[in-house]
Amino acid sequence: MSVVVITGGSAGAGKATALRFADAGYDIAVIARGDAGLEATRIDCERRGVRVQVISADVADAAAVMQAAHQIEEQLGEIAVWVNNAMCAVLSPFTTMSHDEFQRVTEVTYYGFVNGTRAALAVMRPRNRGVIIQVGSALAYRSIPLQSAYCGAKAAIRGFTDAVRTELMHEQSGIQLIMVQLPGMNTPQFAWARNKMGFAMQPVPPVYQPEVAAKAIYSVTLRPVRELWVGKSTLQSIVGQFLFPRFLDRLMVKKAWAGQLTSEPHFDNQPDNLFTPLQCHHHTHGRYGDGARNQALNIPSDLPGKALSCAAVVTGVVVLARWLQRKR
Incomplete structure (x- = not known):
């Protein structure tokens, strides 16, 4: 059986992706921080009849990620697909976000992808094959207020991926490096992100179920493309940013600030997963399933x-x- 590695695969779109690959017969390796979430994902994948390895590691730790890659190859075998997905976020204006908060989002959401890509290439390059998938966002192209660290990280991932892809092309490498840009997803991240706004966080509509992301991520292993845009809203955001950037700036001011907040109070002492994992049962879906879409238009x-x-x-x-x- 082929082996897939998924970072941040213990909840949300990452867990949905692990289950999708398990349904396709892949052996699953998941790298995440929280033991409870890892164990829940292990059980759910094993029910599908595949081998599973879970590793507790922080993707911001380059040495730990490299060690995990070699452990996976020793236990499960050759890694065919590596999915970089781990992320964290802080909902806050830039001016009220601390240096440590901004740095932590960058270390996990950007450097976590760099570390994962480096580890994947370390095991894939000697055999000159494999697929590396970067789970991105429409925010890699069109930033929104209150998410400066996260948007900056996603944009950095896109620039980094484009550069490394051309290096692989120069080497005439057989390794595929693909980015999948996602829309707003109904995942637990909105309950777990650090929130300094006083009101509960929500995804900006339209919202899609995490299985939509999983299906898109799996699809590029069958039909590799340079980059895949998932959902009409992602296409609109990316193309609109190229054609009407100033108009979208004004639209984000009007829609995206309030659009990320609910009327439900959020208190500063509520736990988040920025620096330490939440040791609770990790779900695939968040609280915003009403009206969430189960299908999406996917555009190369x-x-x-x-x-x-x-x-x-x-x-x-x-x-x-x-x-x-x-x-x-």
Whole structure:
């Protein structure tokens, strides 16, 4: 059986992804911090008849991630797919976020991907095969208020991934490096993120179930693409940012600030997972399932350019045909 590694795979989209690969017959390795969440994911995957290895490690620790990669290869065998997914966030204006908070989000959400990619390449390059998937977000292109650290990290992941991909292409490597940009998901992260706003956090609609993310992530192992945009809202955000960035700035001020907050009070002493994991039962779904979508339009990132090129060619042919008619 093939082996997949998923960082941050003990809850939310990461856990849904582990279950999706288990359903496809992959042996599963999960790297996360919380023992309770790891154990719950192990049990759920083993019920599907596959081998499972769970490792408690902080993805911000490069040595621990590298060690985990070698442990997985020793126990389960050759890693075919590595999914970088672990993240954390702080909901706060930049000016009220501490240096330590901003640094921690960056260490986990950005450097965690760097460390995971380095570990994956260390075991994949000698055999010149494998797939590395970076779980991104529409926020990698279009930032929103109150999420400066998280948006900065996601944008950094995109830049880092583009650079490493071209290096692999230069080497004529057989390793695929893919980024999957997700929309707002109904996951527990909104209950676990550090929140300094006084009101409970929610995903900006439209919201999708985590199985949508899992299906998209799994799909790129079957049909590799450079980058996959999941959901119409992701497509709109990315294309809109290129075409109408100032308009989207104003729209984010109007919609995204209040859109991330509910009317439910949130108190500063409520636990979060920024520096320490929450030792509780980790779920795949969050509290925002009402109206959450189970299907999404998936668009490869090169499709809009191809469509535009085709439209330009068709327009050119039509113009040329009319010009030739007039010449007659």
